[in-house]
Amino acid sequence: MTTSPETAPAPAGIPDLPDPRSARCPFDPSPQMRGLAAFGPVFRVRNWDGKTPWVVTSHAEQKALLSDNRLSVDFAAPGFPSPIARHGGGEGESEVHGEAAQDGDNHGVTDLSFVGMDDPEHARLRRMVSGVFTIKRVEAMRPAVQELVDGFIDRLLDGPKPVDLVQAFSLPIPSLVISELLGVPYGDHEFFQINSKTLVSLTATPAERHSAHTALVDYLDQLVGERLGNPGEDVLSRLAAQVRAGELTRREVAVMGVLLLLGGHETTANMITLGILLLLQHPRQAARVRDAEDPEVVVGAVEELLRFLTIAHLGRRRTALEDIEIAGQTIRKGEGVIMLGELANRDPSVFPDPDRLDITRDARQHQAFGAGTHHCIGQPLARMELQVIYPALLRRIPTLRLATELDQVPFKFDAVIYGAHELHVTW
Amino acid sequence: MKITVDEVKCCGAGQCVLIAPEVFDQRDEDGIVILLDAAPAAEQHAAVREAASVCPAAAIHLGEEA
Numbered sequence: 001m002t003t004s005p006e007t008a009p010a011p012a013g014i015p016d017l018p019d020p021r022s023a024r025c026p027f028d029p030s031p032q033m034r035g036l037a038a039f040g041p042v043f044r045v046r047n048w049d050g051k052t053p054w055v056v057t058s059h060a061e062q063k064a065l066l067s068d069n070r071l072s073v074d075f076a077a078p079g080f081p082s083p084i085a086r087h088g089g090g091e092g093e094s095e096v097h098g099e100a101a102q103d104g105d106n107h108g109v110t111d112l113s114f115v116g117m118d119d120p121e122h123a124r125l126r127r128m129v130s131g132v133f134t135i136k137r138v139e140a141m142r143p144a145v146q147e148l149v150d151g152f153i154d155r156l157l158d159g160p161k162p163v164d165l166v167q168a169f170s171l172p173i174p175s176l177v178i179s180e181l182l183g184v185p186y187g188d189h190e191f192f193q194i195n196s197k198t199l200v201s202l203t204a205t206p207a208e209r210h211s212a213h214t215a216l217v218d219y220l221d222q223l224v225g226e227r228l229g230n231p232g233e234d235v236l237s238r239l240a241a242q243v244r245a246g247e248l249t250r251r252e253v254a255v256m257g258v259l260l261l262l263g264g265h266e267t268t269a270n271m272i273t274l275g276i277l278l279l280l281q282h283p284r285q286a287a288r289v290r291d292a293e294d295p296e297v298v299v300g301a302v303e304e305l306l307r308f309l310t311i312a313h314l315g316r317r318r319t320a321l322e323d324i325e326i327a328g329q330t331i332r333k334g335e336g337v338i339m340l341g342e343l344a345n346r347d348p349s350v351f352p353d354p355d356r357l358d359i360t361r362d363a364r365q366h367q368a369f370g371a372g373t374h375h376c377i378g379q380p381l382a383r384m385e386l387q388v389i390y391p392a393l394l395r396r397i398p399t400l401r402l403a404t405e406l407d408q409v410p411f412k413f414d415a416v417i418y419g420a421h422e423l424h425v426t427w
Numbered sequence: 428m429k430i431t432v433d434e435v436k437c438c439g440a441g442q443c444v445l446i447a448p449e450v451f452d453q454r455d456e457d458g459i460v461i462l463l464d465a466a467p468a469a470e471q472h473a474a475v476r477e478a479a480s481v482c483p484a485a486a487i488h489l490g491e492e493a
Contacts, residue, residue, distance in 0.1 A: 020437040063485070067436065067484060123435070127439075127456075127457040127459070130439045130456060130459075133439070133458060134439070134453045134458045135444045135445060135453060136453070136455075137464060177464055193472070365481065366482070367483075369440075369481045369483065370483070371484065371485075372436075372438065372484055372485075373436060373438050375439070375440055375484060377438075379440060380440070
């Protein structure tokens with residue numbers, strides 16, 4: 001099957017999504033979308049499946065819509081603008097996964113627990129686990145994370161160079177942190193890292209993504225089973241208690257576990273890699289992070305790096321449940337809406353001179369973690385990890401530098417979460 | 428200044444707790460906002476305005492009456 005009845009050609013002049021970043025400006029949003037944003041913050045695009053959802057580019061309108069309960073996150077809604085159901089087939093082909101092109105299913109998007117649910121069910125599930133990520137609990141983890149990071153830097157310094165920072169540092173640290181928090185044996189990290197990478201790949205086939213998701217859910221299900229009879233202090237035990245109380249099914253916990261495991265390592269790992277790479281391109285700002293005595297300097301730098309990089313770069317996708325008037329346009333009930341966070345985070349009305357990395361600016365209004373009730377649940381943990389990692393690496397290895405040219409870095413233009421597949425560094 | 432918080436909209440991000448810890452806290456069980464002081468003293472007002480503006484869920488509302 002190569003098409004579906006609803007994939008009629010869009011009117012000429014409508015820009016295509018996905019719209020990749022430019023390889024020449026790997027830290028910046030797609031130049032085409034930015035150019036169009038100059039004509040107005042709400043316009044139509046043609047999604048890969050032929051549908052023509054709306055794109056929203058401005059900060060204020062995105063924040064308003066992300067907090068608006070007239071928009072649904074349900075992947076199964078008929079108008080939902082799916083980000084990732086495309087085959088990784090031949091160049092230029094618009095082969096569409098048959099099942100995914102039909103309305104009423106998940107549009108090829110895997111079950112990601114409450115991420116794909118609307119309130120009140122979303123809130124019910126999310127609030128069973130959100131207490132794990134309070135500021136106090138995350139702060140209590142900071143010394144252990146610092147120790148973990150120092151150990152990894154010791155091993156970097158003792159090991160061969162150049163070294164791939166992704167495999168030796170960026171990926172294992174958040175994987176270990178989230179494994180321990182959840183109660184997932186870190187010894188299984190190759191299994192869950194490989195399957196997680198498939199889940200966020202845009203070039204994996206739907207069958208490959210499905211198989212990766214099933215493998216992860218089955219794995220988590222087994223761990224939940226162990227916790228049912230023999231609970232510990234970890235998050236899976238906390239959720240297993242909800243199974244015993246009849247509030248959640250075992251599968252719901254397993255799927256939630258996959259979400260937390262995936263969200264806890266893949267995203268943070270990419271922020272570590274790209275943040276270090278970006279700081280290496282800005283040595284004076286890197287020096288400020290390295291030499292900062294005031295922790296607020298590092299806190300501010302992390303916010304600016306989150307703003308500037310916005311690694312969740314495929315848009316926050318919703319379907320209108322009612323007609324919505326916004327910025328002079330009318331989004332009709334049933335139409336898709338895509339909030340491009342990387343453009344909100346370069347909105348000059350909120351961030352003056354937005355394309356300049358400036359770790360001293362107040363970047364806290366950024367939407368790198370989204371906004372509204374679906375705001376990233378793990379962000380306090382991600383922020384804390386980044387606040388520990390950037391200064392620690394720059395202090396302990398002050399001569400850290402890229403071992404290749406920038407244009408040889410394999411950026412993840414092909415992933416739901418932006419990053420780099422490898423980053424070879426030396427000192 | 429009169430503060431109200433919307434517990435339904437709150438996403439438990441904790442930004443308010445970091446910015447104005449004398450005015451906001453989080454519930455242990457789910458991280459949802461606890462309003463410690465609905466009418467804080469003048470020296471807290473700047474921090475409270477900042478917390479309201481940074482709140483990712485726009486769950487903090489400010490009124491001006493005492």
